[in-house]
Amino acid sequence: MKYRGILLPKIIDALEQLGQFWLFVVEMFKQMVRRPFRWYLVAEQLEKIGVYSVPIILLSSLTIGMIFSLQLGSFLSMFRAEMLVGAAVAKTLSRELAPVVTALMLIARNGSAMTAEIGTMRATEQIDAMETMSVNPIQYLTVPRVVASILAFPVLTAIANIVGVLGSYFISVLVRKVDKAGFLDQMYAYVDPVDIISGFIKAAVMGLLVSTICCFYGYYAKGGSRGVGDAATKAVVVSSVGILVADYIMADIMLKVLFD
Amino acid sequence: MDIIISVRGLYKAFADKKVLQGVDIDVPKGKITSIIGQSGTGKSVLFKCIIGIMQADRGSIQVDGEEITNLPEIQMRRIRRRFGYCFQDAALFDSMTVEENIAFPLREVLGMKDKRKMKAIVKEKLQWIELPGIEEKYPSELSGGMRKRVGVARTLAIEPDILLFDEPTTGLDPVLSESINKLIKRVNEEFGITCMVISHDIKGTFSISDQIAFLHDGAIQAVGSPVEVARAQHPILRKFLENSFADLKVDCGPEE
Numbered sequence: 001m002k003y004r005g006i007l008l009p010k011i012i013d014a015l016e017q018l019g020q021f022w023l024f025v026v027e028m029f030k031q032m033v034r035r036p037f038r039w040y041l042v043a044e045q046l047e048k049i050g051v052y053s054v055p056i057i058l059l060s061s062l063t064i065g066m067i068f069s070l071q072l073g074s075f076l077s078m079f080r081a082e083m084l085v086g087a088a089v090a091k092t093l094s095r096e097l098a099p100v101v102t103a104l105m106l107i108a109r110n111g112s113a114m115t116a117e118i119g120t121m122r123a124t125e126q127i128d129a130m131e132t133m134s135v136n137p138i139q140y141l142t143v144p145r146v147v148a149s150i151l152a153f154p155v156l157t158a159i160a161n162i163v164g165v166l167g168s169y170f171i172s173v174l175v176r177k178v179d180k181a182g183f184l185d186q187m188y189a190y191v192d193p194v195d196i197i198s199g200f201i202k203a204a205v206m207g208l209l210v211s212t213i214c215c216f217y218g219y220y221a222k223g224g225s226r227g228v229g230d231a232a233t234k235a236v237v238v239s240s241v242g243i244l245v246a247d248y249i250m251a252d253i254m255l256k257v258l259f260d
Numbered sequence: 261m262d263i264i265i266s267v268r269g270l271y272k273a274f275a276d277k278k279v280l281q282g283v284d285i286d287v288p289k290g291k292i293t294s295i296i297g298q299s300g301t302g303k304s305v306l307f308k309c310i311i312g313i314m315q316a317d318r319g320s321i322q323v324d325g326e327e328i329t330n331l332p333e334i335q336m337r338r339i340r341r342r343f344g345y346c347f348q349d350a351a352l353f354d355s356m357t358v359e360e361n362i363a364f365p366l367r368e369v370l371g372m373k374d375k376r377k378m379k380a381i382v383k384e385k386l387q388w389i390e391l392p393g394i395e396e397k398y399p400s401e402l403s404g405g406m407r408k409r410v411g412v413a414r415t416l417a418i419e420p421d422i423l424l425f426d427e428p429t430t431g432l433d434p435v436l437s438e439s440i441n442k443l444i445k446r447v448n449e450e451f452g453i454t455c456m457v458i459s460h461d462i463k464g465t466f467s468i469s470d471q472i473a474f475l476h477d478g479a480i481q482a483v484g485s486p487v488e489v490a491r492a493q494h495p496i497l498r499k500f501l502e503n504s505f506a507d508l509k510v511d512c513g514p515e516e
Contacts, residue, residue: 129345
């Protein structure tokens with residue numbers, strides 16, 4: 001009973017925010033199909049989210065591929081099955097690790113920046129200024145970021161797949177002296193195109209999720225610079241947890257639909 | 261006298277806080293109307309209701325005789341196209357240069373695509389606000405007064421019929437405040453634009469306005485020409501005026 005006074009307002013607040021998010025998403029989809037289409041803004045965001053993120057994706061996926069091969073190699077060597085490292089790394093990367101790691105890296109690099117940028121625009125009345133000029137801020141600010149994220153996440157995931165496998169090849173073949181032909185042969189035998197495609201689908205959904213959540217928190221940021229900071233923190237936490245939950249749901253669906 | 265904006269019985273509340281409680285005001289066409297009043301009395305809320313980025317709870321707002329409360333968004337855009345809004349801190353887009361800021365409404369509101377024409381308009385507007393050659397600068401590189409001038413140039417780019425100035429002189433020194441007040445007067449006289457100004461700069465307001473309205477307790481308590489408002493007997497307004505014009509005495513130098 002004594003928790004009612006503390007819990008109830010929090011529950012109401014959470015439900016209110018959920019409702020607000022829902023309305024935001026509906027408005028965003030409406031604006032996505034409404035003229036004018038600002039392709040130059042999408043291109044600008046593709047450069048920011050896609051091109052400028054390549055180095056961090058290269059570094060993180062290369063490291064993951066290498067670490068994974070190191071650990072897996074020492075484990076599989078107990079069964080004299082080191083040749084399976086390539087297949088295991090490629091399959092895990094394409095289905096799970098590449099989209100998730102890419103999304104996490106992009107949340108850190110671009111998601112927080114999206115929230116901070118839009119939040120600052122809210123705090124300094126730049127969004128109000130757009131409204132007074134009859135420019136829909138959701139269409140101008142959110143739609144290009146979301147479209148660019150949906151397009152960029154799968155491409156970056158593809159890069160992560162390739163570089164991760166290269167990292168694995170380096171550790172397994174060049175460092176641990178696993179047979180090169182066996183490594184590649186097992187990888188070709190066990191990795192299907194559908195594994196790679198499922199990863200791309202996941203990446204696109206994660207792109208949509210991350211950019212929408214981050215833009216939402218920025219758009220409704222309140223309370224000046226502190227509010228913008230809080231909004232960026234919330235956006236990073238919610239989108240990070242969100243993509244993991246979404247990944248589980250998508251993995252479950254895809255295992256039943258695509259891999260059965 | 262032609263009335264361009266007519267507000268009748270306007271109410272607006274935020275949760276339990278009643279901000280506007282029956283505002284009535286007529287804004288004459290081609291004149292400068294200033295709204296004065298204490299902070300937090302709802303002057304900016306009134307502006308935001310007039311321009312339609314905030315919905316009033318009830319009441320009527322007419323622009324050139326057309327009721328604009330509850331207009332669908334598409335029609336509201338047409339009405340809003342006639343307005344310009346100068347924000348307190350100019351609200352320039354900080355990721356864009358001055359040129360991109362002024363060109364923004366040309367591209368997004370008027371749908372202009374000719375870059376050479378846009379450049380020419382930007383140059384002309386910057387010359388008009390007496391800040392030529394700052395096209396490539398970012399808002400963070402400008403002083404407060406310059407930012408406000410660029411804000412005015414941005415709103416002038418689409419040649420509006422009505423300009424709303426939200427505390428244009430707040431945060432500026434007296435010399436800059438005077439220059440901004442002169443700029444408002446020039447906008448009104450040279451382009452014939454109807455100006456509505458929210459200001460705490462009472463002296464400046466009295467020097468440029470054709471009509472002054474005093475907003476207090478959610479309603480207009482006094483309205484008229486500067487002389488009429490100066491004679492009004494509302495106690496808070498009297499205090500406002502006495503404080504402002506007492507400063508004027510100090511400005512005149514020590515009494516012997």
